[in-house]
Amino acid sequence: MDIINELILQAAASPWLYLVMFATAVIDGFFPPIPSETVLVAAAAVAASTGGTNLWLLCALAAIGAMIGDNIAYAIGRSVGTTRFAWMRRPRVAAAFARAQSTLTRSGAPLILGARYIPVGRVVVNMSAGALGYPWRRFLPLSALAGITWALYSAGIGILAGHWLEDQPLLSAVLGVAFALVIGLIIDRVTAFRRRRRALADDAVIVVPADAVREASPAEVAG
Template sequence: MAPPLPGPLAHLAPLLGHYGYWAVGAVVFVEDFGVPAPGETILIAAGIYAGAQRLNIVAVAVIAFVAAVAGDNVGYLIGRAGGRACVHRWGRYVLLTPKRFQAAEDFFHHHGGKIVTVARFIEGLRQVNGIVAGTTGMPWRRFFAFNALGAALWVGLWSALAYLAGSHITTIYADIGRYELYALIAFAVLVAAFAVRHVVRRRRER
């Protein structure tokens, strides 16, 4: 008998109960190259099922890790193949000029590894992490290493918490979610500050 999933996880019960490991792999995979899918929530739900002996926690973690790394690499290829052209053609309509994009590239070249790892834990950044890395031209081997590290930490954290906490996981998730918002705001401010500093420095040099 499958355990009842608490709160916002309940809608995943039919999907997870019917497809099991396949659902975990597919949803995590597509979320990681920009498709709006509940990758993190299905990982948590699968961890709860594993805690009730409906799934194997090691299998859940391995499948989620492989799917996360593969999905981000698809995103990287998308960004590498067409991201830059799209930015230069359409970016001005969202105030992303070539100059601002260059500043973002410089920021990513200096701090890209840390960003790739940390972005895995931040809603919004997790879904576009690979695309941004590919668009800014981050070397694939460097991206792969830091992305795999981030995926391992992310899968390990949520699968273990869900496995151990069970029905109490939604309270923990809500608390951590608040910190995710603060982290996203801090990241946006940091990127904006770096971009402004870069533009000011360029003007002074001229």
């Protein structure tokens, strides 16, 4: 355990950590398997537990990288659309794109801001924004705000875990990442529930009883 903690401390103190944070935040914006949240939460947890990392610089690089990555996803959607490749036409992926496009036309800003906290969701939403022609002059400031709030939120989770388990960088990093995953899952489930309710509301129709529809009598017309 002591050896692992020492390795973690060395990694946290390395200047390469900032480059790794920036690179993962950029790539994660359009390639979900890269775990930028995990890197940020773990690094913040270790920094809060032992020191040695400039948290403000780490957050700034994460936020800038996230904004760049989100705009790359937007540009990809703008250039290739959402149906060019076979994986985009899979039923679940196509349905996700359709939902995102439908919501963007009604409430684009909340969707773009909220999607930043869902790894796959942000890629789908941002690509849909580009494919749908959502104005880039609106998308850019929204992506910047989303990147900033996401970075502060993720680092905040790590800081809490680091302060709770001081001088235990490995445990603080594991706890912070686990906590972030749980919160991310909750956000995803709540978002899915609200989306289903909205879809049901949009599809609802007023059913008029058959016996209420009849031809008016001459007396009723005259009256």
